[in-house]
Amino acid sequence: MGYVVWAVLFGALFAWEGLALMRIGDGFPTLSETLGAVMRHPAGRWALFALWLWFGWHTFVRGWHFLLRDPS
Incomplete structure (x- = not known):
């Protein structure tokens, strides 16, 4: 069960990054943009x-x- 949870989490991260990279002009943030916004403070x-x-x-x-x- 633990492997399934990790697979789902990593799959969600890869899906988020893939969608963000496909929709560059829509304002959908990539992971690096999100982490950059958090790390400003x-x-x-x-x-x-x-x-x-x-x-x-x-x-x-x-x-x-x-x-x-x-x-x-």
């Missing part, structure tokens, strides 16, 4: 940094014992 930079730390913790540290578990 110091609070936005701190929020993205906190999100990055949270994502790294939950991806690599919290589940580390699952990656090293004996499958038998």
Whole structure:
């Protein structure tokens, strides 16, 4: 189930970027434009940094014992 959630999330990001790149004149923002708007403000930079730390913790540290578990 976890792989399905990740696939849907990455699929949504790729779809957003694809639509934004196809509709350049419509004002539909790309991911880089959206992140640039957020990072203009110091609070936005701190929020993205906190999100990055949270994502790294939950991806690599919290589940580390699952990656090293004996499958038998």
